Amino acid sequence: MAGFVEGADRAQSTLLPECLDDWVDESNPVRFIDAFVDGLDLKALGFAGVDPADTGRPAYHASVHLKLYVYGYLNRVHSSRRLEREAGRNLEVMWLLQRLAPDFKTIADFRKDNGPAIKKVCARFIEVCRKLDLLKTASVAIDGSKFKAVNNRDKNFTKAKVERRRKQLEESVSRYLSQLDTADLQEQTEAITLKTIRLKDKLEKLHSEMAKLDAMEKQMLASPDEQISLTDPDSRSMATSGRGSGVVGYNVQVATETEHHLIIAHEVTNVGSDRSQLAKVAKAAKEVLQVDKLEAVADRGYYHGEEIKACADASITVTLPKPLTSGAKSEGRFGKQDFAYLADEDVYRCPAGEKLRYYYTNEENGQKLRNYWTNACRHCALKPRCTSATPRRIKRWEHEHVLEAVQERLDRNPDAMRTRREVVEHPFGTIKMRMGATHFLMKTLPKVAAEMALAVLGYNLTRVINIVGVARMMEAVRA
Structure with a gap:
């Protein structure tokens, strides 16, 4: 095509084959991933598959899978099957894995079996951020967000759901019995006989479903929070900000430092409320930042006297608004x-x-x-x-007096809540966008926590690459 940039002839032979290293320039993030993982003591972190087995077929080293997952979560590829395809067609992955191509089952098992170690890798990257002087501000914003689990809402049962479903079944039984009574009063033709048989079959199925519902109710009432999920047993039904909406999933807590918006601490819980999470997340952030005093800002969902007192005792200054729970104001009386x-x-x-x-x-x-x-x-x-x-x-x-000090700080800094929103809601939006369908792929809390650690690592990697570039990151990891 004359007048346009022309590509190379696919059939053109070369005297020497091109080196794979030539396809990956020095500023490519995969070079940092390679150096970062190679610099980790995977055995000390608790990874399985670090030492070769004495018998059997040789296995892939743990570093191969870890590099693949870090690359995948950096580039919005989370599925083990998609990662398997990338290993066979993506030049960056070929370079990173030295042309190794594990199958999807082996890839999936690595993530499933190495959750605690993967969480430690996420923490080790924060050490790289410290070397890059990105953690100089002793100030964090704390927030939580609900993430969907691999559990349909119809496979989650609470007391209200069971009662609502039982009422629906009873209404259906009553309706079919009424139709049977009507059929008995009519002349018995072949059509009426078939209808009667069909109605009796439906009634039998409804009675069977009611028996299953009774068994489900006993199991539900026996659980500590009177709630069960069938697909992912650790997931829970949680309310979201939208009125009348909810999600069956997990509540992810993060502490984001306010200067570069890096997630320095996170925790996955299956408790829908944020009220009992403030002190734990704030203390984790303080430990990561290695400071004597920490400033933390959160929304009104975290307001709980005991939690705020625990933060004050740990030299953590919190700022958050108090929710108006008293009915006096709404009734026109003094609060x-x-x-x-x-x-x-x-x-x-x-x-x-x-x-x-x-x-x-x-x-x-x-x-x-x-x-x-x-x-x-x-x-x-x-x-x-x-x-x-x-x-x-x-x-x-x-x-x-501890709670009054919190209100005084908020009165002195009324923009604190807007700052909190700008700092901590951005990471959640980015992570959910990267997850695509915005739900976890794994089941049970420990495995979901490992998946979240990889998502946080991918987010932090992207932030640091945009802030300092790959070259400086390579210097920090080699220092």
């Missing part, structure tokens, strides 16, 4: 936040200017609460806007 605490007098000042003094301490749900009130309420003009009880009582947790 607790309208009562000012005067620390020097240990009293609360109400909107009418009266002081509520301390009377006694009691314990509720494991927390020691100080009780305050005043006898001036019965004659107060603002009482209809305050309380329907005789005195308005205020309860104060013994560590309430």
Whole structure:
């Protein structure tokens, strides 16, 4: 085609064959993957297949599979079958694996059997980031996101789902019985006889399904959280941000440093709520950053007094908004936040200017609460806007000052929540986009955790390549 760039003749012979190394330039990320994995002590990390077996057919070294998986998750190729195809047609993979081509079953078994070791590799890459001076900011944003499991919603059972399904079955039985009664009153023709047989078959199937549902209910009620999943037993039904929506899957927690948006700590849980995750994730991030003090910002879903206190005890300063759970505001009455605490007098000042003094301490749900009130309420003009009880009582947790400090920090920095959203929601969006169908391929929590570690490693690799380039990464891994 004259006038266009012409390709090489496929039938053209060359005196010497081209070297495979010529196809992979020095800035190609596969060179870093090769150097990074070769620099790891895979045996110390706990990988199987590091030492050759004394008998039998020689196996692939663990480094071969690890390099293949790191490359795959960097390039949005997660399936073991797709990785098998890449090993036979992708020049980068041919270079990386030295033309080795494991079959998909061997590739899949490596990921399945080496979960804890793969998580340690993800942590080792953070050490490379430290050498590159990318972890200088002692500040993180914490968030959680729901990821789908390999478990259809119809294969997950909760108490409400079982009751709803039983009601549907009972309505179907009632409808078919009514149709049978109608058929009995009609003249018995061949068509009516066939219809009766068909209805009885349907009723038999419904009774069988109800028996299975009863057995499923017993199994469900015996589980700690009264919930079971048939395909992936560790997955759980979780609410999502959309009203009336939900997902059967896992809750992935991450701590993202605020300067370069690198995920420095992550955890996969099957607990749908974030309220009990704050301290654990924040402490893990502090340990990774190797700092004495850490600043962390999270959303209101993490607000829990005990968790915030645990962070304060660990020298972690958290900033997050308090959810408005009291019904007073929605009913047009004063909320607790309208009562000012005067620390020097240990009293609360109400909107009418009266002081509520301390009377006694009691314990509720494991927390020691100080009780305050005043006898001036019965004659107060603002009482209809305050309380329907005789005195308005205020309860104060013994560590309430920790929660008040959190609110003060938020008041001083009202943009903290916007910063949190910009920092920590970007990694989740990127990882889910890379996963394609946005669901895990593995089953059970330990295997899903290994898959998530590879996804986090692929995300962090992409970030660091874009920030410093492959050349500097190679220098850091060889240092």
